Amino acid sequence: MDRREVARARARMQAAVREFLTRREFDEVETPCLVPEPAMEPHIDAFRAPFVPEGGGAARPLWLHSSPEYAMKRLLAEGFPRIFQLARVFRNGEVSDTHNPEFTLLEMYRAHTDYRGIMEDLEETVAACARAVTGGTRISVGGRPLELAPPFERLTAQEAFQTRAGVDLAACDGRADRLRAALRERGLGVAGDGDSFDDLYFRVFLEVVEPTLGLGRPTYLVDWPAPMAALSRLKPGDPRVAERFELYAGGLELANGFSELTDAAEQRRRLMEEQGLRARLGRPVYPLDERFLAALPRMPEAGGVALGLDRLLMLLVGARTIDEVLLFPAREFLAPR
Template sequence: MEDNDQRLQRIKKLETLRQLGVQPYGTRFEVKDRAGDLIRLHGRKSKETLEQERIECTLAGRIVALRRFGKAAFAVLQDGADRLQVYLKKDLLGEQTYRICEELDLGDWIGVTGRLFRTKTNEFTVEVRSLTFLSKALRPLPEKWHGLTDVETRYRQRYVDLIANPSVHEIFITRSRIIAAIRSFLIERGFLEVETPMMHPIPGGATAKPFVTHHNALGMDLYLRIAPELYLKRLIVGGFPRVFEINRNFRNEGISTIHNPEFTMLEFYVAFADYTDLMGLTEELFVRLGREVLGRTVIDYQGRQIDLTPPWRRWSYHQAILEVNKLDESVLRDRSSALAAAKQLGVEVDPNAPLAAVLNEMFEETVEPHLQQPTFITDYPIELSPLARRKDSDPTLTDRFELYIAGREIANAFSELNDPLDQRRRFEAQASQRVAGDEEAHLVDEDFLRALEYGMPPTAGEGIGIDRLVMLFTNQASIRDVVLFPQLKPEK
């Protein structure tokens, strides 16, 4: 009720402004200066220096603090993540303009022109000579807008979060810089940026449950992409030797601190390379990001220092399970032994699950938490890697790695399977699993198989989760803190 009363009062002020000849939702205002730039360039200058230099400025922003003193007032303007105090004085503005100032509220947008000076309390301030009203806020800022901590409100009303917590701006500025640096890194190395379909006739490229939509004109179901992999490989077949896409993927799965149904991935493919080539490239990329974005290669993350300095540890999947849990090699071959080991370790598994699934549950529960420093886990079983090339030295394993940092998967890469007959057999095995009830198993993609039959050169490909990467570089524990508008349950 209190908020509604304030809203009604603000609507009355809206009418008063119109009666004063002011357009409360104005048009163009020429901004010549930004608050942050003024603070950086002149914020340390003394009162005497500012008086001598007589620096004029024109800026605009939202009022986030307001103090009135009869014929004068101080307001704080928020311009992006920066704030600068302005001094509104009746003698300087004139009676008509100062009358407008009396209708100002927290949240309103104004543009001002004035001169930089320091107040008697030595605060860096703009002495306003002219004021333009730009937009009336009808809703008051939250009571504790200056320290908004309610998670539900922060995620659901990101626009309020950005007003209330200027530090949040830095997270998304960093995100933008990371993506720009990735794009620059790859283009410098001869990669072509491409765009592939977001609606697929057959979901593929990852093990995940898709979102389904329907195209009325074609009379067919389509699937929001779970990964661009199969289309990017088609481009390798077509003769592009290095391609990448920074893409949106959609997976109809649970929501958690590391999962959002809609997320951003980098995927890139290199012809004539294998997965070991991508390890070096990945190390090089992360070092470049650390230096360009943060200015360092040691990152503080959730109370732990992560050192990106290469070379990173390389640890085989099976060896990691055995070493962390001090198990005998028999668990890798015998399902009963694996089930017994899982029970002993307190890892819940389906007693009817195949051996590969039991081992994978053990890996996720017991090994992943140990992978704090950058680690390449290599040599995944073929059952977990339907699109990866078999190892020449052991056909039960694949030429694949996953990169783990801070206990979570950041990247997945492998030497691509380019044998169309082997790929068909694996697709068919996946399809059988789907018939048995595995909704995430691959379907047989006949067009992709046809593309492979035209010949794909030896190729290595990798996917990097941008959201998790941003979490790491901005020291955020939840994916919702690095996605501007995360998916939430409907508002009550």
């Protein structure tokens, strides 16, 4: 793949993002890459980068951010109604055909809407990128056509597990023991009894459900089980599910988004649970971002999403690996010597 042409395609894609979102009255913002409290996702490790005072003194712990989410939500709380960022983000240990430890996210938030509103913003943005890079919205992935014009398919996690795996997630009610029993009944492989609900969900999801998503046109997988709410709010009227979504297209996971949680006490509880899980997994335990938690009560109802721009570019130019769309992929210097 011609590196120069790929670089030009990236430039056209990023220009299309800026032009489209600016027309929709989004403000482009920048937030720090170095942060004193990184995001708390249990399975993501941040790069530690201590600040050492030039004149001497104790080093202060800082990390390269894995997402600009906390900072951008503080901007929502300050009154920014529509914001986006083309953010360089960093995740330690992630190297594969679809992962690079340094990559680019489109992170965007819109106040006074929910996950449905931000999904509409996102699918229009993806279509604008497709037109900028390919001249249209119909591409080919693995010899099969993929239409990137809105609207995208919307499929609930309940529907996906019921139709693809024969598992009734609602009946499991977020309990690992019930999900484990349902998987065993269907003859789906499960590990030991100590696996969490998340572990069981993702094992079956990756093997059985994910390969069926985003074929023909992109798929939003929506309304995730409540134990997997992350930073999203629970669905009003049905607390068994969270207003969370992921976007899949042509076999790739492209984006993750929410109706944003604004309950500071609930958010603190979830983050402390994740601290405990990180400790049990033997991962570094990060401090809570108290400034983020203090801002949450002032934050309006909002929808937010993070889109992996490198993966979207892979899709649009027909790349097989993320290395093909990066001028300097990490595997060049992380390969065994």
